Amino acid sequence: MKIGYVSTNRSLCKADSTVRLDHLEKVREVSERNLNCLKRTLIWNMDHDILFFRISSNTIPFASHPKMSLNWRDELGDQLRSVGDVIMGRIRISMHPGQYVVLNSNRREVVESSVAELKYHADLLDSMGVDGYIQIHVGSSQGGKKEGLRRFQENFYLLPENVMKRLAIENDDRVYTVNDCLDLWDVLRTPVVFDNLHHDLNNNGESLEDALRMVRNTWKGNRPMTDYSSQEKGERPGVHASTLSISHFLDYVKRVDNVDVMLEIKDKEKSALRAVEILKEIGKLD
Template sequence: MRIGYPCVNETLDCSSSTTFRLASYSEERLISSVASNLACLQRILEYNVANELRFFRISSGIVPFGSHPVNTYPWQTHFAAEFRAIGDYIKAENLRISLHPDQFVVLNSPDPDIVQRSIAELVYQGSMLDLMGLDSTAKLQIHAGGVYGDKSSALARWIETYHQIPEAVKVRLVVENDDRLYSLRDCLELHTAIGVPILFDNFHHECLNHGEPMSEALRLAAATWDPQRDGVLMMDYSSQSPGERKGKHVTSLEEDLFREFLTHLHGLDVDIMLEIKDKEASACRAVSILRELQLVASSVTI
C-alpha cells in the first residue's frame, strides 16, 4: 500500500509547474521552464522517498503548452535524458505515478474541437510517462465529463471518443467517479463497455452513490483493474470540510475518519492519493498510521 499527494510539495522551495503567459511564449522560455520543472520534480521525488511517500501525482504543467499548437519545439528529444533519468529513479525506488489532466479534458463534449484538444492533451501527458520508460501501471486519471441533458448519450460519446485515442494512451486511462454527475455505477457502465479501470474516490462516493456500502464500492472498483496491466487500485481519499459546502475537501487529515476508512479495505491492497489541502503534511501522518497498523509494505503515497 502506498500513500500519496498531488503535484505540489509545500515544504520545498521549488515548483514543478512553472509556466508563463501564452503571449510570452518563446523556445528559450520553454526550455528554461521545462529544465526547472524537471529539476524540481526530481527534488520532490527524493523528498517523497525520504518520507516513505511512494505514490505521487505529477503536475500536468511540466511542459508549458505541452499540447498547444504554439509549442512546436522538439522537447521530447531535447529532454529525453532527463525524463529517462527521472523514470529510472521512479522504478528504482518503486514509486507509483499518475497524472490528472485538467477539467478542460472532456471526452464526451458535443463540441468536436474540445474533444480533439482533450485527446491532444492526453497524448502529451502520456508521452511524458512514455519518455520516463514507465509501464502501463502509471495512469492518466480523468472524469466522465458533462451530462449535457442526456447521460446515456453522453456516455455513448465517451465510448466513441475512447476508440479514437491512441493505444499507448488507452492503456493508461482511468476514469474517476465524481461527486455530482457520474457515480461509481455510471463508471461501471464505461468499464463494462470498454474495459477502462475505475479510479475510486471515497469522498465522491459519499456524495453521490446508489446505496453501495464503502467496502462493496471498493471491491467493485478494484475488480476493474487488471493486476498485470494496471497494477493495484489507485484511489483518491478525502473527507468533508466541517461547516463548508457539500463536497469541499478537508484542509488537514482527520485521523479518526482515515482510520475508520481503512477498516473497509478488508485486506484489499490500494494506493491512496490524499486530496487534502496540506498535502505532504497529511500524507506523512497517514504513513505513520499505516505503519502503526502494519499496513505499509514497501511503498506509501503522498
C-alpha cells in the first residue's frame, strides 16, 4: 500500500495559500508560489517513500469564482506541466473539494457553483497531464436520504465529462454510509472511497473488512483509495487525530491489504513518515 497526506508539508512550505476575494490581482503570484511548493513537496515525498498525495483545492485560489479573470490554464501552463512531470507514473494523486461543494443541493445556485468548482479540479489535473480522482461526499439529506441520493444521480449528469470520469464518492460520518455510496456506484459507476473513521460512526452493521470488500469491487481492479484517521481524544465524534496513534494504525493496516491510505491526521508529513516506517517493518509498503 501507498501512504499519503493532505495538501501541504508543514516542514517545507505552504502549498495551499489563498487570497482575499477583493485582491484577485494577486492570484497569479500566489498560484505560482503554490505550484512551486507543490513540486518541491512532491519531490520530498518521493525521497521519503510517500507516494500518495492529496493536492489542495486552493492551488489556484478562486479558480471557479465568477470574478476570476486569470486564464490560469494558459498562463501557468508550463508550471502545471512541470508539476505533472514529477507526478507522472510515480505518485498517486487525489483531490477533495471543500464543504461548499454539494452536488445534490436543492438550491440551483449551489449546484451550479459545485459543478464549476468540480470542473476546476478536473481542469487542474488535466492541465498537469495526470490521473487522479476527485472525491466528494453525497452531500445534502434534505427531504430524506432517498431523495438526496436521487438528486445526486440527477445532478451527476450536469457534470462535464472530464469531471464524471474522475469523480469518486466517500462515505460520511452522519448520513450516507458505504452502502449508500454503493447504491450510487450501481447507477453511476463512481468508485467509493472508504473512510474508516466515518465508517466507525455511521454504518449498516458491516465490519471494516466487509465494507472494504464491497468497496473494492467499485475500483475495477485498481487499488482502492482509503482515508484513515483515529478519533481525537476529548473531542466530538469524528474529529481527526492530531498525530498518528501507532497502535491504532498498526491494527488497521494489519486488517487491510492492497489499498492506498490517505492519512487525515493533523500533523501531516510527520505522521506520514511514521506510517511509512510501520509499513516497512511489516512488509506492506509499496
